Amino acid sequence: MTLPEPSGGTPREAPPLLSDTHVHLNLDRFANDREAVIRRARDAGVRLLVNVGFDLETSRESIALAERSESIYASVGLHPHDSAKLDDALLEEFERLAAHPMVVAIGETGLDYYRDLSPRDEQRRAFREQIRLANRLDLPLIVHSRDAKDERGRALADVLAIVDEEEGGAAGGVMHCFPGDVEHAKAVVERGFHVGIGGPVTYSARGRLFGVVTEVPVNRLLLETDAPWLPPVPHRGERNEPAHVALVAARIAEIREMTVADLARVTIGNAIKLFRITGGSAPSVAYEMRGNLYLNITNRCTNECYFCVRYESDTLWGYNLRLDREPTVDEILEAVGDPTRHREIVFCGYGEPTVRLDVVLAVGERLRALGGRVRLDTNGHGSLIWSRNVVPELARAVDAVSVSLNAADAATYESICGPKFGAATFDHVVAFVRQCVKAHVPVTVSAVDVPEVDLGEVRALARELDVPLRVRGSGAPRRRRA
Numbered sequence: 001m002t003l004p005e006p007s008g009g010t011p012r013e014a015p016p017l018l019s020d021t022h023v024h025l026n027l028d029r030f031a032n033d034r035e036a037v038i039r040r041a042r043d044a045g046v047r048l049l050v051n052v053g054f055d056l057e058t059s060r061e062s063i064a065l066a067e068r069s070e071s072i073y074a075s076v077g078l079h080p081h082d083s084a085k086l087d088d089a090l091l092e093e094f095e096r097l098a099a100h101p102m103v104v105a106i107g108e109t110g111l112d113y114y115r116d117l118s119p120r121d122e123q124r125r126a127f128r129e130q131i132r133l134a135n136r137l138d139l140p141l142i143v144h145s146r147d148a149k150d151e152r153g154r155a156l157a158d159v160l161a162i163v164d165e166e167e168g169g170a171a172g173g174v175m176h177c178f179p180g181d182v183e184h185a186k187a188v189v190e191r192g193f194h195v196g197i198g199g200p201v202t203y204s205a206r207g208r209l210f211g212v213v214t215e216v217p218v219n220r221l222l223l224e225t226d227a228p229w230l231p232p233v234p235h236r237g238e239r240n241e242p243a244h245v246a247l248v249a250a251r252i253a254e255i256r257e258m259t260v261a262d263l264a265r266v267t268i269g270n271a272i273k274l275f276r277i278t279g280g281s282a283p284s285v286a287y288e289m290r291g292n293l294y295l296n297i298t299n300r301c302t303n304e305c306y307f308c309v310r311y312e313s314d315t316l317w318g319y320n321l322r323l324d325r326e327p328t329v330d331e332i333l334e335a336v337g338d339p340t341r342h343r344e345i346v347f348c349g350y351g352e353p354t355v356r357l358d359v360v361l362a363v364g365e366r367l368r369a370l371g372g373r374v375r376l377d378t379n380g381h382g383s384l385i386w387s388r389n390v391v392p393e394l395a396r397a398v399d400a401v402s403v404s405l406n407a408a409d410a411a412t413y414e415s416i417c418g419p420k421f422g423a424a425t426f427d428h429v430v431a432f433v434r435q436c437v438k439a440h441v442p443v444t445v446s447a448v449d450v451p452e453v454d455l456g457e458v459r460a461l462a463r464e465l466d467v468p469l470r471v472r473g474s475g476a477p478r479r480r481r482a
């Protein structure tokens, strides 16, 4: 499966590349203008749609639609309303359909105690069976949950209990049309699920979904419309369609204080990763975010931080940062273009830039000469790697340095960062910070908020070093590597 390229225009001219991970375009309500609806979605920038089946017929129709359109993928499954119909033969048929190359998920399955159209024990049985099917086929789940409360009235409780008991969502999944509050969202994210947000996020200024959208890590958000249902403002009362996902994206971007382009790129990246749609973007040497341009010049690093995002994914903020080779100085400068178009040019990426010190120096000095402001994000190992104090050289090439301090003592640092140079590394990192201060290079230290680290102690050390501290969230929960 491949993600289609945008048709025509440069990326700067095109609308943001959007995704809609929950549509039902096979339904009769689109019978008269389905192709026009798909065209409008494409014109609005929607490049990835998942057409969701909810019984045998709609699952087959979803596949047929996906076969006809390069931007549409399919899911197969049985809605909780029809749970009582799930027998071995039907399950086998879903398994057969799921082998189709355009099928990217199992669902829509789950629990619906609001309409209760199937007995609840049948709903739970069918949900369990489809979780097992998804796990067997290594496909993500698309979960519908409506009023699936336990006796104590806790929303989503029955869905989460079954997910836990069945170890569901081994390949991930999405809680479609997210029905809970912030606490539920955290519980869902902890279980490895994404949170699907659609039109209801536009219904009130600071309602339930405002908190959810604010708190959920952006790498766990998915955009959806549930078309033909749940149209966003100002289309309430009309038939919904995937082009309106742009309104959902605009509202989420506003809440999260991101640009729509950034939000769109991150969420389509989330969808590509979750649904394993290949053929996304080529590796990025330079990637733009929040007005800065980040440079990804190497994937080598002298640390192995267990929380490092590069162990989780090839993509960050929707950019593929897994390099197939290290770029040359000329290629990096070409990728940057005019450095004054960006607030800062930051050496960062999926590796430690000072592993390529000569490149950092050559590129940094050139960009500064062209009027750019340059920052180095580093693990502070540069002087250790090159067996000399490299700060005076860096002082010519960068305007500021940010050092990942990450701990207040050597033992914690070694435990969480796994430095290649061993236990003495932490003292070298601290010495590197002192060298920057001494050389009058503006320096910030950072620490990731993980349980092993006492941030109070890191703050005290930063005060002692007389440098500002920036605490970074660890994003989605990550497992400690063995």
Ligand code: SF4
Residues within 6 Å of the ligand: 301, 302, 303, 304, 305, 307, 308, 309, 310, 349, 350, 351, 352, 379, 404, 417
């Ligand atoms: S220093 Fe940075 S790039 Fe290297 S492993 Fe740690 S978090 Fe990842």
